[in-house]
Amino acid sequence: MNQHGFTKESLRKKFRLSEYLSQRIITGVAFLSITIIVLIFFFVFKETIPVFQQPDKGSAIDSEELVQEQYGVFAESEEEDDRPEVYGMELDSALMGSRDYGADASTAEDERVTVSDLLGDQWYPVSSNPRYGLIPLFVGTIKITIISILFAAPIAILAALFSAAFAPTWMREWVKPAIELLAGFPSVVIGFFALMVMATVLQELFGYETRLNAFVGGIAMGLAAIPIIFTITEDALTAIPGTYKEASLALGATKWQTALFVTLPAATPGIFAAILLGIGRVFGETMIALMATGNAALISANPFESVRTLAATIGAEMAEVVFGDTHYGVLFLIGSLLFVFTFTLNALAEFYVKGRLMKRIQGKIS
Amino acid sequence: MNRRRNITGGILVGASAFSAISIIAIIVVILVIVVIGAKDTLSWEFITAFPENGMTEGGIFPAIYGTALMVIIMSVAAVPFGTITALYLTEYASEKSVIAQTIRFAVRTLATVPAIIFGLFGLGFFIKFVGGGMDSFFLGGELKWAQPNILWASLTMSLLTLPVVIVSVEEAIRTVPRELREASLALGATKWQTIKKIVIPGSLSGIMTGTILAISRGAGEVAPILFTGAAYYLATLPTSLSDQFMNLGYHIYIMSTQSADVDGTMSIQYATTLVLLLLTFLLNFVAIIIRARIRRRVKA
Numbered sequence: 001m002n003q004h005g006f007t008k009e010s011l012r013k014k015f016r017l018s019e020y021l022s023q024r025i026i027t028g029v030a031f032l033s034i035t036i037i038v039l040i041f042f043f044v045f046k047e048t049i050p051v052f053q054q055p056d057k058g059s060a061i062d063s064e065e066l067v068q069e070q071y072g073v074f075a076e077s078e079e080e081d082d083r084p085e086v087y088g089m090e091l092d093s094a095l096m097g098s099r100d101y102g103a104d105a106s107t108a109e110d111e112r113v114t115v116s117d118l119l120g121d122q123w124y125p126v127s128s129n130p131r132y133g134l135i136p137l138f139v140g141t142i143k144i145t146i147i148s149i150l151f152a153a154p155i156a157i158l159a160a161l162f163s164a165a166f167a168p169t170w171m172r173e174w175v176k177p178a179i180e181l182l183a184g185f186p187s188v189v190i191g192f193f194a195l196m197v198m199a200t201v202l203q204e205l206f207g208y209e210t211r212l213n214a215f216v217g218g219i220a221m222g223l224a225a226i227p228i229i230f231t232i233t234e235d236a237l238t239a240i241p242g243t244y245k246e247a248s249l250a251l252g253a254t255k256w257q258t259a260l261f262v263t264l265p266a267a268t269p270g271i272f273a274a275i276l277l278g279i280g281r282v283f284g285e286t287m288i289a290l291m292a293t294g295n296a297a298l299i300s301a302n303p304f305e306s307v308r309t310l311a312a313t314i315g316a317e318m319a320e321v322v323f324g325d326t327h328y329g330v331l332f333l334i335g336s337l338l339f340v341f342t343f344t345l346n347a348l349a350e351f352y353v354k355g356r357l358m359k360r361i362q363g364k365i366s
Numbered sequence: 367m368n369r370r371r372n373i374t375g376g377i378l379v380g381a382s383a384f385s386a387i388s389i390i391a392i393i394v395v396i397l398v399i400v401v402i403g404a405k406d407t408l409s410w411e412f413i414t415a416f417p418e419n420g421m422t423e424g425g426i427f428p429a430i431y432g433t434a435l436m437v438i439i440m441s442v443a444a445v446p447f448g449t450i451t452a453l454y455l456t457e458y459a460s461e462k463s464v465i466a467q468t469i470r471f472a473v474r475t476l477a478t479v480p481a482i483i484f485g486l487f488g489l490g491f492f493i494k495f496v497g498g499g500m501d502s503f504f505l506g507g508e509l510k511w512a513q514p515n516i517l518w519a520s521l522t523m524s525l526l527t528l529p530v531v532i533v534s535v536e537e538a539i540r541t542v543p544r545e546l547r548e549a550s551l552a553l554g555a556t557k558w559q560t561i562k563k564i565v566i567p568g569s570l571s572g573i574m575t576g577t578i579l580a581i582s583r584g585a586g587e588v589a590p591i592l593f594t595g596a597a598y599y600l601a602t603l604p605t606s607l608s609d610q611f612m613n614l615g616y617h618i619y620i621m622s623t624q625s626a627d628v629d630g631t632m633s634i635q636y637a638t639t640l641v642l643l644l645l646t647f648l649l650n651f652v653a654i655i656i657r658a659r660i661r662r663r664v665k666a
Binding site: 020186189196317 | 381399400457481506532557562632642643
């Protein structure tokens, strides 16, 4: 016993069941988010495995060989002109010249999908000779992503610059929440608006043929991406230390020069992150794609033709597939690809970009 | 020289102001067009009546009811778990610990996962794995839970809204002054007692904001429930957790893309859209007001 009368015993925290339990439970529940991510990875991937695991045929090697052969195949795209806007396109696949997939895939009951099948340029999952080429879906998704980011990023970044640098305080307090109101629009509402109003107006304005196309869908998805890009850019701009601006102003630069040559460059990593997250949003957007893009799986560079995106394909077809068959597995495969892609984008935005932003603000990178 | 600078500056300021104003203008245009399209149809009867005549007439009551039921079940699942996660992040974990950072990363990832992926996950995990397991375990293989229903749809939606709850509760917990916690601990209260008596009551409004925002988000999302429980048309309201349900957003989607008579039901579609918009806006608005109050309290 020492002079204060404390013992090792008396200093030890009294064991209380409620304390112990609450700490354990709270810690346990906090891991739920991590668990969910892992479970999503696991279960979405798990459903795709059967696609590659049909019995007895082939190996990784001969699918490699098939990829080689496949590249030279010419596209049979002449008869794709007057496609209806709905999902009816599976019907006319019977009209198409049937393509020789090589000896491997031609047996009727063998539904195994090889890597080369997935790299094919036709998406006809529901036909007597189903084809699961993902290339048109990728082309459609990338096309629409480019259109919507080209539309959304400049507007959102300029609006953020206005809100962060030019607007007087009272106006900023109105502008910011008003723009963020757009984030509260359900995507089905934006899709509905695009389908009913924008499609018609834009068609009259530009005079193209197909009413629902990549352009309409891209603009509509841009509306969904604007609030994300705006908010993150605005945060990045306001996070730039006041000393930067004060130094610039003290050297005689005007307000807009400071904004354009000091604040904006300093915030570029944050703006980059904003665009990445905007891309992630557009890439995975389902309802707008389903409603406003026309949903025809075409390969073309023309922005005024219908497209079918990866996410919309899942949304349109999953309800009608037989659980466990090849089509079902391929849809889950598309889901896995989407998940991996958005996960990567998010991780990139998180670690690389934010790290750079912090370093730059602290003056470690010029 | 000076004049050219002024012109450049004027263009920059003008372009940025124009961008901000045009975004707001787009919002206003959408609202106005939806209101105009809906004004002839939207009535008390429209909200309280069942669809009739193959959904070409009548109201949308089952869709409102189904949406409400879904967001309630969703909140019951998402709010407690989200609140507890926020408590862990603020009260137990140290800011720099690897665990806390991993959890934060997971939460942010969860917030950026496309909605349709949650739908796939709901199908693969809840319906096939959990539901299938329940059927073979309790019912001996009889098909009851291994199919889309309101429970699985709500749980799928709760995963999507979990980050919303976590973020706003965390923000609210951080506004509880440290002095209050320290006073409580100095009086001999334990950590759990402090959380129970000081932290949670102090952040109740934040928990409410989180719940409201989650509901507003969940009410508007369609992709996760496309194949986990939403139904095209049901003659009766869902009475058990294993029933399917009608949903406002899904109703809009179906009516505008797959109904037999898209043009004839146009005003019904607009009115449904307006109801959904009003619902989500109203909820967002309430959340913004509560949040502004919290922030004012912090400043004071």
